[in-house]
Amino acid sequence: MTDFSRTRSLFYLPEGVIYLDGNSLGPLPLAARERVARLMTDEWGGLLIKGWNKAGWMTMPRRIGDRVGKLIGAAEGTVVMGDTLSIKVYQALASALELVPDRKIILSDSGNFPSDLYMAQGLIGSLGNGHELRIVEPEEVETAIDATVAVLMLTEVDYRTGRLHDMKALTGKAHAAGAVTVWDLAHSAGALPVDLAGAGADFAVGCTYKYLNGGPGAPAFIYVAPHHADNVRPALSGWLGHQAPFTFDLGYRPGGGIDRMRVGTPPILGLAALDAALDAWEGVDMTEVRRQSIRLCDLFVAEVEKRCPALRLGSPRDGGKRGSQISFLHEEGYAIMQALIARGVIGDFRAPDAIRFGFTPLYIGERDVLKAVDILDDIMANRLWDVPEYRQRALVT
Amino acid sequence: MTDFSRTRSLFYLPEGVIYLDGNSLGPLPLAARERVARLMTDEWGGLLIKGWNKAGWMTMPRRIGDRVGKLIGAAEGTVVMGDTLSIKVYQALASALELVPDRKIILSDSGNFPSDLYMAQGLIGSLGNGHELRIVEPEEVETAIDATVAVLMLTEVDYRTGRLHDMKALTGKAHAAGAVTVWDLAHSAGALPVDLAGAGADFAVGCTYKYLNGGPGAPAFIYVAPHHADNVRPALSGWLGHQAPFTFDLGYRPGGGIDRMRVGTPPILGLAALDAALDAWEGVDMTEVRRQSIRLCDLFVAEVEKRCPALRLGSPRDGGKRGSQISFLHEEGYAIMQALIARGVIGDFRAPDAIRFGFTPLYIGERDVLKAVDILDDIMANRLWDVPEYRQRALVT
Structure with a gap:
């Protein structure tokens, strides 16, 4: 049985950050x-x-x-x-x-x-x-x-x-x-x-x-x-x-x-x-990683769809037909992602309109998912993304 | 005027090592x-x-x-x-x-x-x-x-x-x-x-x-x-x-x-x-590096030719017609280089018969050259290379 609290302890994750971008750059393993x-x-x-x-x-x-x-x-x-x-x-x-x-x-x-x-x-x-x-x-x-x-x-x-x-x-x-x-x-x-x-x-x-x-x-x-x-x-x-x-x-x-x-x-x-x-x-069973990844992704999709109706699912709904990431689509996706990052929820943006979130059981759990949705909900409900600075595109998106 | 004692202080060089292989892998800069x-x-x-x-x-x-x-x-x-x-x-x-x-x-x-x-x-x-x-x-x-x-x-x-x-x-x-x-x-x-x-x-x-x-x-x-x-x-x-x-x-x-x-x-x-x-x-003048490199190479060639007649120069004699390295040729070159390395003089070997020494003024000085020749002379004069273990070729030469 894979112990995900053990694997989480192997990574450095900064205080106050929910890191949902391990599908782009994984976090620092302390051993590295x-x-x-x-x-x-x-x-x-x-x-x-x-x-x-x-x-x-x-x-x-x-x-x-x-x-x-x-x-x-x-x-x-x-x-x-x-x-x-x-x-x-x-x-x-x-x-x-x-x-x-x-x-x-x-x-x-x-x-x-x-x-x-x-x-x-x-x-x-x-x-x-x-x-x-x-x-x-x-x-x-x-x-x-x-x-x-x-x-x-x-x-x-x-x-x-x-x-x-x-x-x-x-x-x-x-x-x-x-x-x-x-x-x-x-x-x-x-x-x-x-x-x-x-x-x-x-x-x-x-x-x-x-x-x-x-x-x-x-x-x-x-x-x-x-x-x-x-x-x-x-x-x-x-x-x-x-x-x-x-x-x-x-x-x-x-x-x-x-x-x-x-x-x-x-x-x-x-x-x-x-x-x-x-x-x-070492000691990690990939089928358990997969099961937990689908569980986290499903939870994220369900919660976002319930609470953020302006966001449209851009990924297959069936967990068996997708990898370990979820995209939601919104024409202001870039600014929304900047607002999320400013609040410590790190995902990324892929042109033209996708905000992307990776779910990596080695260091991400249910609590992280729920907290990320709370913040996303707040940003969407109160249009916190709607400020000029969040529309300024950086070199790397 | 380039201060080579300053540049030398920027590198970590292990105690007891004369490093004449910076032409293959430069040593660790402390800043790196x-x-x-x-x-x-x-x-x-x-x-x-x-x-x-x-x-x-x-x-x-x-x-x-x-x-x-x-x-x-x-x-x-x-x-x-x-x-x-x-x-x-x-x-x-x-x-x-x-x-x-x-x-x-x-x-x-x-x-x-x-x-x-x-x-x-x-x-x-x-x-x-x-x-x-x-x-x-x-x-x-x-x-x-x-x-x-x-x-x-x-x-x-x-x-x-x-x-x-x-x-x-x-x-x-x-x-x-x-x-x-x-x-x-x-x-x-x-x-x-x-x-x-x-x-x-x-x-x-x-x-x-x-x-x-x-x-x-x-x-x-x-x-x-x-x-x-x-x-x-x-x-x-x-x-x-x-x-x-x-x-x-x-x-x-x-x-x-x-x-x-x-x-x-x-x-x-x-x-x-x-x-x-x-x-x-920073602050290094490449023409001074070149002048000092030629001086070190010339010194090495002169001393080796004087003291180790079994070694044949494999590099141009004219400093202006070579880079910053000197090769000497000997059919037992591989074993000779192993004997040198065992004594802390690190150069390398290139098939079929070249022992190679790089001279890098940023961290190598005249004293290093003379000491390296002392050790080479001892190895050649007393056939210290002539032991089976020095003939066993490693993966990387």
Whole structure:
């Protein structure tokens, strides 16, 4: 039985803050602070260059990849850390396309995170070979999978609405049509049970600064199904993906399996923080996280709909059909969110009109949900959002 | 007048260690430790998601890029931080090739860092358009530049020997032949004066964990000459290179100038450490760093040649023709370096036979050089390297 009061004690949450934005940036795990301090002083400071061997820096991408793999149904040796999610999308998509050389269509949907679409557009421009990015609405994906599709590239949980794709069903349909799949797990990893192996996913990528609490700009991960891993050509063929990086050959020879998806020198500060952050998952049952997440989301929806009629639900009502976040829509969403933040309820805003709230059982409970609704109710009932300063948009929304 | 005793006091150097490997990983700046601790507690911990605006995280890649730019002769707004050096090589090369669409040759040399060559090979594989990587010997580069060359891609300072290319002359020759240039400054930035604008360089890239002391896996940088910056197509077109990332458009529109070379969410822990590390350069005159570096290198060469005849110089003898490192060659180089490290003299080994020593005036002085030679002399004269344990190769050499 997962003890959520224990997991809550592992995070630093400022006094007076109800943090409903862990779907964007998870809060600081106390262990990460300690781990990074130790890295700075004892490892970088004390070991200097020897840290690569003696502190195990060089093997962190694989070792931590295995830890992430456990949370997403990936076997040992199939996940590696590094770079950013956008770079990992590019790698996965470039390799995936070469597995289906006779087809030109990349199928995605308008609920995919824009950077995934942009990376596809950039890759298509480089390939110069007639590839096409076909973007349909999320509910049209299933019927759009046909024998022209080379790669089905989707984010499992929609960043705006929380809508959840059926990874297993869509992967099966893609395979039946002769396509391969690239799944973005940005809003899935740490939010709900993911079973990459069970779903037969070909490639998957994700970030670790959301539900995995790795810190701002924490390293991304990539998964390649074992039956593909030794066959794919890495488009971003960096030295740490080489079979023998320290022989300094002039010609690239890909490393075995997932190693070839490594590129450059790994970001050790970020990896150390993430490594410690992952400790929070020891003894945590993801099915219990999922059950509690749905309970918190359902409670939030019910209370907001009862008390704030001006807000329209922007997420699926059925808990089984969404991730761990809830969006409500309002044309003054931006200002409403600023008013909430000023009162200590931190969520975020996604253009054009969504206010987004993430519910993360590791550190958020029912009391937080009810208190957040009290404050939201007060703001809506008394139009506390209707002040000019809350309409001034910041660089990052 | 640069005060090198002041700069030395800014770094943590363990008792009993003579650190001659700052050309691989710079030592810990005390300010970086403080800065990262503050980032963890006050910013990530205290500000949570608000750190992106309130702590200026989102603008760090440009702000720190300008700080690096000052050290490499780049105007404000022409350098941006992010990713790893290998990724930045790919970006620069992909954009450079599209500026010369009618030519297929990428000219490089065998002294380039292998990852740069590997990234070129990976890009060529994706382009599938008949491009060719032509690798010549370093001394043949000048004569190999002809009207078939699309891009001249070189590392200014050879990672093995320290040999220094003449960036201005080779760039001029490349331009005269109708080619564009990509310069890797991994062993130049912070080691010697670099004048990208004066040399007319088109693209430049580099890492920051060597002479810039940004920490293990610190973020890389990319420079694009102002007259190219608004014209190049970013192959790695991530959301933070978009003109307006937070409008979440489905189509990519490149940001203005150097911004389009941003890709994904920036690695804030690494950027914070680097930002603090760059403080060490305030009040430092790079021409004095260069003069002192040559003095230290010359002293090392003279003393080693006098006392250790079994070691053969693997670097240019003329200080003006090398970077800030010295290599000596010996077939038992690996074991010799292990023996040195066991005695507190930290350099490194590069296959097949080079022992490498970096000389970094910010924290290394004449006394360190002489003491290091004493220990090397003892090891060579008494064959202290000749024990089995020093021959066992570690993962990272």
